[in-house]
Amino acid sequence: MLTILVVDDEKLERKGIRFLLNRRSEEMEILEAANGKAACEILQHRAVDIMLTDIKMPFMDGIELVSVAHKLQPNLEMVIFSGYGEFEYAKKAMASGVSNYVLKPVDPAEFENTLNFLVERITERRNEAQRSQWNQDSLENYFLFRYLCQGNDDLLNKISGKINIDRWNQIRGLLLIESEDNFFEESEEVFIQKLTEYSKQKLSFLNLAQNQELCVLFGVCEQKVFATDLAEWMNHTFGNRFYVAVGQPVTDRSELPDRFQMLESLIENKFYQKETRVFLPDHVAEDTGSEQFLDETISRMMENIRMDDMTHLWEHFRILKNGMGEMSSYSQIYTRFLFSNLVKEFFTHQHQDRKKLETAVQKVYEMQSVQEVISLVETLIQNMEERLAANNDGARNEVAQAKSYIYEHYSEDISVEKLSELVYLSPGYFSYIFKKETGDTVSRFIRNYRMEQAKKLLSDTSMKIVQICKETGFSNVSYFCKNFREYCGCSPEQYRKGGMTDAQTETVLS
Structure with missing residues (x-):
């Protein structure tokens, strides 16, 4: 206006x-x-x-x-x-x-011509300011993403004064939002606008993949309540099913990488807790020391064992260890029953000797202290981890097979479910071993590979941007261009002209 x-x-x-x-x-x-x-x-x-x-x-x-x-x-x-x-x-x-x-x-005609000239100048100036802001925002998001993934303090020192990272000091929380489809490719702008209006908070957003958005909170709020309300609002407003992972509050920007890694781990719970939509740190009964706490925690650990999910198994073990009180505070019969079931899950899942199982169960019924029980469970987890490590070649082969599929079909719609089915693994376990082997989540690996292919096409061909967009697995050109700016630090057009190449990125950092 x-x-x-x-x-x-x-x-x-x-x-x-x-x-x-x-x-x-x-x-x-x-x-x-x-x-x-x-x-x-x-x-x-x-x-x-x-x-x-x-x-x-x-x-x-x-x-x-x-x-x-x-x-x-x-x-x-x-x-x-x-x-x-x-x-x-x-x-x-x-x-x-x-x-x-x-x-x-x-003279009305002269007046009209004068106004046309001025409106054109104003429009061009606004467009240039918008382009400049887009470039600045993209560059900030580019480095924020690198910092979240790498946690490199040297990066902060190199970019300080070259982009505005002061606002990172004001970040107070992170939410990872994931949809069951590629919702954000088509609806990211509308989503951000409506969510900002709904929340009435100072927010920022970083797109991670076609189905993932990182919401950055700058104000202090009760994040559990906010995330729960947000999940209900999203499902009501957009008719999609969303998952929300909530990190611990942030007090200093140095905590951001750890908080981000925690979010990526938490969101993986969607494979195991089908009806849950909001995932919190230590997502178990809040009444630690109760039988309900024991029941829920051990049930989750048994699910982790079945899925060979060592990351969450260790996480839930830590919760169990920190939350248990004295043996005398529980029903002795019920407590031993729960732990004997947990021990059975370890042995039966890994097809171990039945006599060893009977011996371990007998130990559970003879134990008199929490520390004895915890020590036994910790030993069983360590043994399981060692056996999985010994079979790591199989996991590497499955990850290699999935990567080969991505390389050949990156222009198609690829999901964790499709890849896990390809290698005959559960989605949760496949996601776990893929990140352990590559250092990236499946979604991020696919996105990064697509962007690298887009860079090659921009450098080596004269294909139009819209063609490159489709060739690399995107259906929305504006979304593709935004993602490219945040991945490379410049627009596709600028990259084609030689702007912000890898060498120039290092120049920014030097």
Whole structure:
């Protein structure tokens, strides 16, 4: 929208100019002032795009007004109305920053041409400012993503002063939002706009994949409540099923990489807890020391064992270890029953000797302290981890097979479920071994490979951007370009012209 200020001491003249302005198609707000002094009052409090002013007015004439106005708002476009006898005044005004002048009586065609010229200049300036902001935001997101993944303090030292990382100090929380489809490729902009309006909080967003968005919280809030409300709102507003992982509160930017890694681990719980939509750190019963706490924690550990999910098995063991009270605070029969089931799961899942199983179960029923139980479970986890490590070649082969599929089919829709089915593993376990082997989640690995292929096509071919978008597995060109900027630090067009190559990125960092 344009804001236009009409300054003239003749009400009839102002009415005539307003009439001409209202004939135009642009959405605009028209302000009026009867003299230069009143105009200055408006300019001190309102941003104005175009000022149309007469020369001869009481209190402050047009010449003095344009000089003051230029200091108040340097980008203000100014047009001065002058009669034939005031031509010297008009020339003087032009030297003071006036964009153009229109002779009185005003000719509608001349006025229209003048406005067209100014609107075009304003539009181009806004577009350039927007492009500049996009580039700056993309560069900041590019380095934020690198910092979240690498946790490299040297990176902070190198980019300090080159991009604005001060706002990272204001981050107070992270939420990882994942959809069951490629929702964010088609609807990211609408999602961000509606969520920002809904939350009424200062938020920022970083797209991680076509189905993942990182929401950055700058205000202090009860994140569990916010995430629960957010999950309900998303499902109601968009009709999609979403998962939300909630990290621990952030007090210092040095904590960001750890918080991010925790989120990526938490979101994997979607494979094991089908009905859960919000995943929290230590996501078990809050009443530690109760039988419900024991039941829920051990049930999750048994599920982890069945899935060979060592990451979450260790996490739930830590919760168990920290949350258990004294043996005397539980029902002795029920507690031993739960732990004997856990021990059985270890042995039966790994097809171990039945006599060893019976011996271990007997130990459970003979133990008198929490520490004895915890030590036994920890030993069993360590043994399981060692056996899985011994079979690591099999896992490497499965990951290699999945990677080969990605390399050949990256232009197609690829999901964790499809890849895990390909190598005959559960989605949860496949996701676990893939990240352990590659250092990346499946979604991030696919996205990174697609972007590397896009870089090659930009460098080695003359294919249009829209063709490269489709060739690399994207269906939305604007989403592809935004992702490319955040991945490479520049737009596809700039990259094709040689902007922000890998060598130039290192120059930014040096």
